[in-house]
Amino acid sequence: MKLRFFILFILFIKTIFYSQDSSFVKKSIFKKPNLEVNFTQNTASLFTPSFRVLHPGINGTLSTQWNKNKKLQLRQDFMVGFFYHKSFQSVIQLYSELNFKIKVLDRFYLSPLVMGGGYFMSFLNMQSFYWDGNQYVLRAITMKSNWVISLGSNLEIPTNFKLFNRTLSITAKYRIQVQGEIVKYNVPIIAYSPIMLGISLPINN
Numbered sequence: 001m002k003l004r005f006f007i008l009f010i011l012f013i014k015t016i017f018y019s020q021d022s023s024f025v026k027k028s029i030f031k032k033p034n035l036e037v038n039f040t041q042n043t044a045s046l047f048t049p050s051f052r053v054l055h056p057g058i059n060g061t062l063s064t065q066w067n068k069n070k071k072l073q074l075r076q077d078f079m080v081g082f083f084y085h086k087s088f089q090s091v092i093q094l095y096s097e098l099n100f101k102i103k104v105l106d107r108f109y110l111s112p113l114v115m116g117g118g119y120f121m122s123f124l125n126m127q128s129f130y131w132d133g134n135q136y137v138l139r140a141i142t143m144k145s146n147w148v149i150s151l152g153s154n155l156e157i158p159t160n161f162k163l164f165n166r167t168l169s170i171t172a173k174y175r176i177q178v179q180g181e182i183v184k185y186n187v188p189i190i191a192y193s194p195i196m197l198g199i200s201l202p203i204n205n
Contacts, residue, residue, distance in 0.1 A: 031068075036061035036171055038198030042083045046176065046191040057083025059093060059196070073101040073109075077116070083194075085125070089182070092121040095148055101156075109169075111154035120146040120179050148179045156200060169200040 040057035043050045059081025066074040081093040095118025101111045121143065128142040152175035161168045173196040180189035 032065040033203040034061075034063040034200050035203055036063065036198055036200040038081075038171060038173065038196040040081070040083055040194050040196045042085065042192050042194040044085065044088075044190060045193045047193055049174070049193045049195045053086070055083060055085045057081055057091075057093075057194070061200075063099070063200075071103040073099075073103075075099040075101055077114075079118075088125055090123045090125060091179075093148070094119045094121070095150060097150055099154065101154070108158070109154075109156040111156075113151075114154055114173075114175075115151045117147065117149045120148045122146050122179075122182065144182065146179050146181065148177055150175055150177045152176060163199075163201055165205060166201045171198045171200050172196070 038059050038061065040059060041049065041051060042055040042057050043053075044055065059079050061077050061079050063075050063077045066076060075098075077097045077099050079093060079095050079097070082091065083093070084090050095116055097114050097116030099111050099114045101109050104110050122145075124142040124144070128139040129136040130139060131137075152173060155172045156169050157171075158167055158169045173194075175192070175194045175196070177192045177194060178189055179192065182188070182190055
């Protein structure tokens, strides 16, 4: 079921970006859409980020606004990403978050509460065995479908720089993410406290 959801989501995104109707974006549910690219550090901790051990990643975000208020924005963010946790797992991320975005002093945007969840496709970077009836056999690749719950906050600072004639913004994010189920009975869940740094720009001028 989760794999079907993943495939349907990808097809949905492709339909949006590759539609033959050039005015599709303006007519779609995606109002005032933004694109983001973020580099991430995914610390295996419930609250405290750390750089002692690097678990690098990258994600892309499509953000759309539900309301029309420029200073108090209610946005929906759709994330596709990847991160690598040495000796544990490599993860393809597919999830969505509800984002309450506030313009502060006409200088920057703060999202004090961002929450959501979705799907993680996990490839274990550790040895895994199965019983074939006679002996334990080493698996070549172990892939697991996991759920994830995400909670955190965002900071966005517009700059004077432009890219493709669009204002470029710097983004910084903090999250608490709980992923499960990794290894049944042994590692039912794992917590991450990722921090993200990237850039954002509007799709439309």
